[in-house]
Amino acid sequence: MLKNYFQIACKVYMRRKLFTAINLLCIVLTMVVLLVVTALLQATFFPIGVEGKSERFLQIGTVTQVSKNSTRRSPLGYKVIDQYLRKMKTVEKVAAVTGPESVSVYQKDSVNEIMMRRADAEYWQILDFKLLSGRVPTEEDVKLGRFVAVINESTAKKIFGSTAVVSQKVVGQKINAGGQQFEIIGVVEDVIHMNAFADIWVPITTFPSSQYREQYTGNFNAMLMGKSAADLPLIRDELIQVVKQINADEPTHWDHTYMWADSKLDFFARGILSHDEVADSGAVQLLAGVVFFMLLFMLLPALNLVNLNSGRIMERAAEIGVRKAFGASNRELVKQFVMENILLCLFGALLGLIFTKLTLVWLSNADLIPYLKVDLSFAVFAYGFVIAIVFGVLSGVIPAWKMSRLDPVLALKGAA
Known part of the structure; x- marks a missing residue:
C-alpha cells in the first residue's frame, strides 16, 4: 500500500512541478530555521564536550x-x-x-x-x-x-x-x-x-x-x-x-x-x-513557550501549504470521482492524500537537514558568535523527522478531508 502511495505521489508531484517546487521551498525554509534554532538550544541547554559532566x-x-x-x-x-x-x-x-x-x-x-x-x-x-x-x-x-x-x-x-x-x-x-x-x-x-x-x-x-x-x-x-x-x-x-x-x-x-x-x-x-525567590526555575514554562512559538512559526507556512494543497487536490476531482465510484471510502482517500503530503514533507525535511548542516557549518566558521561550535546530532535529526511528520499532517488533513467529501457525480464532471 505504501509503495502505491509513493508511486502515485511521485507522478502527481512531477505533473505540476511549479506547485511542487513552491511547496518544497516553503518546507525547506521552515525546516532550516526550526532545526538551526533546535541545534543551538540543544548545544546551550544540554552541552557535551567541555561540559560533558553537566548531568552530574x-x-x-x-x-x-x-x-x-x-x-x-x-x-x-x-x-x-x-x-x-x-x-x-x-x-x-x-x-x-x-x-x-x-x-x-x-x-x-x-x-x-x-x-x-x-x-x-x-x-x-x-x-x-x-x-x-x-x-x-x-x-x-x-x-x-x-x-x-x-x-x-x-x-x-x-x-x-x-x-x-x-x-x-x-x-x-x-x-x-x-x-x-x-x-x-x-x-x-x-x-x-x-x-x-x-x-x-x-x-x-x-x-x-x-x-x-x-x-x-x-x-x-x-x-x-x-x-x-x-x-x-x-x-x-x-x-x-x-x-x-x-x-x-x-x-x-x-x-x-x-x-x-x-x-x-x-x-x-x-x-x-526572574524566579529568584522561588524554587521553581520556570523551566517548564520556558520550554512550553519555545514549543508554542515553534508551532506558531510552523502554522504560517502550514496554512500556505493548505491553500496550495487544496488547489492541487481539486485538480484531481475526476480521479477522486472514479475512485469513489469504485467504492473507495472517505477514510481511504484522506489517508492517501495525507500520506502523499507527508512524503513530500519528508523529502523537504531531507533537503532541510542538508541545508541546516551547511548553515551550522557557516555559523561555526563565520565568527558571528565567538567560539561557536554546533553541529547536527542524532537528537536534532530526530526532531527534524518529527517536525516533518507534524508539518505534513497539519498541512494535509484539511484539504484531504475536504476532497474526500466531494460528490462522486460532480467530481467526475470536474466540478468541486
Whole structure:
C-alpha cells in the first residue's frame, strides 16, 4: 500500500512541478530555521564536550537577599563558596570561578582586549577542557598563588601567531594581562559554553588583594558536582539548610536569602523569568513557550501549504470521482492524500537537514558568535523527522478531508 502511495505521489508531484517546487521551498525554509534554532538550544541547554559532566553538576550564579525596604541580587562572594558550600556533605567537588571580565594584554607593541576568569583547581577537574599543549593549574598552583595562566587557541594565535601554537612554543611564554604578569602553562581548545567561556584563565589566588576571601557577594559562580546524577536532588535539599545558615551569619541581616543550585536549563530559565525567590526555575514554562512559538512559526507556512494543497487536490476531482465510484471510502482517500503530503514533507525535511548542516557549518566558521561550535546530532535529526511528520499532517488533513467529501457525480464532471 505504501509503495502505491509513493508511486502515485511521485507522478502527481512531477505533473505540476511549479506547485511542487513552491511547496518544497516553503518546507525547506521552515525546516532550516526550526532545526538551526533546535541545534543551538540543544548545544546551550544540554552541552557535551567541555561540559560533558553537566548531568552530574549544578551551578549557582546569584544570591538574592531581601529585606523590607530593598532587594539585592548579586553574583556570589568567595566566602559563601569557601566557608559554606565546600562543607556540604552531598557534594563531591565544589568549584569557584569568576565571571569573564575584560582585561588588556600587552605583548611587545600590541594591546589586545581579552576575557579573563580566575578559577580554583576543582574547576579544571569538573570541566573537561581539551588540552592542546602544556597542562592546567593544579591545587599546588592555586594554594601557592603562582602566576600561571591557561589561554585558548584563538588567543594564542592572536598574540603569538598561528605557527607558535602548532609548534607548541606558547607554553613558557610570559604575558602581561590586566597589569599582572603570568607564565603560560597550557593552551586549550576554544569553547563557548557558559561556565567555560573565556580567553585566559588564572588561579583564583592571583587577585591583587585578599579582600575577596571575606565577601558574601562578589563576582563568583559556584559549580557543585555529585558522584552521580542521583545526588543532585540531595544537593538541592542540603543547600536549603546551608542558605539558612548564610542568612543568619550575614552581618547586614537580610530578612531572606535565596540561592538555588540549577541545571543548565533551570539556570537559563531562572535568569530569563526572574524566579529568584522561588524554587521553581520556570523551566517548564520556558520550554512550553519555545514549543508554542515553534508551532506558531510552523502554522504560517502550514496554512500556505493548505491553500496550495487544496488547489492541487481539486485538480484531481475526476480521479477522486472514479475512485469513489469504485467504492473507495472517505477514510481511504484522506489517508492517501495525507500520506502523499507527508512524503513530500519528508523529502523537504531531507533537503532541510542538508541545508541546516551547511548553515551550522557557516555559523561555526563565520565568527558571528565567538567560539561557536554546533553541529547536527542524532537528537536534532530526530526532531527534524518529527517536525516533518507534524508539518505534513497539519498541512494535509484539511484539504484531504475536504476532497474526500466531494460528490462522486460532480467530481467526475470536474466540478468541486
